[in-house]
Amino acid sequence: MKIYGxxxxxxxxxxxxxxxxxFEAFFGAVICLSTGKLDVDDTFMAHRLGVxxxxxIEDIKVLRVGNGANLELFQYSGEPLMDEPLKRNSQSGGxxxxxxxxxxxxxxxxxxxxxxxxxxxxxxxxxxxxxxxTWCYFKAPWGQFLEIVSMDGSLGAxxxxxxxxxxPVVGA
Numbered sequence: 001m002k003i004y005g006x007x008x009x010x011x012x013x014x015x016x017x018x019x020x021x022x023f024e025a026f027f028g029a030v031i032c033l034s035t036g037k038l039d040v041d042d043t044f045m046a047h048r049l050g051v052x053x054x055x056x057i058e059d060i061k062v063l064r065v066g067n068g069a070n071l072e073l074f075q076y077s078g079e080p081l082m083d084e085p086l087k088r089n090s091q092s093g094g095x096x097x098x099x100x101x102x103x104x105x106x107x108x109x110x111x112x113x114x115x116x117x118x119x120x121x122x123x124x125x126x127x128x129x130x131x132x133x134t135w136c137y138f139k140a141p142w143g144q145f146l147e148i149v150s151m152d153g154s155l156g157a158x159x160x161x162x163x164x165x166x167x168p169v170v171g172a
Contacts, residue, residue: 010072098147104134131156
């Protein structure tokens with residue numbers, strides 16, 4: 001079996017239109033496909049997706065963001081809405097998606113000006129295995145943790161002889 005890499009990252013959003021508008025406005029996302037409501041039964045939902053049978057998929061949209069993995073957004077009906085996907089990144093199942101940008105400081109400022117909750121930072125790492133990384137966490141309008149990063153070339157780990165990380169920067 002040959003592994004090519006990450007094709008997509010899938011997650012559920014409470015409002016598809018707002019989520020798509022957010023990714024389009026801030027990250028230049030484009031819609032690659034949209035399923036609309038799927039006509040499936042309880043068994044399909046439970047056995048193929050691992051969700052309660054009475055939930056339904058209202059829409060799936062796949063977005064392309066720059067030169068990286070696709071984002072597969074799901075909107076379900078029948079699931080009680082939560083205030084936030086997770087209260088803390090430290091919880092089991094916690095995750096985030098990082099977008100590489102050319103200027104983390106400018107990107108964070110753009111998010112703040114638009115009223116997006118941006119945590120402290122951007123933060124520059126000047127030593128160790130992550131030397132050369134500027135990073136900053138923020139929350140999408142529906143509460144999901146996301147991150148923006150920029151890099152001064154290769155990071156400390158790679159300069160010390162480690163394997164290079166994949167980067168969406170052309171030619172990386």
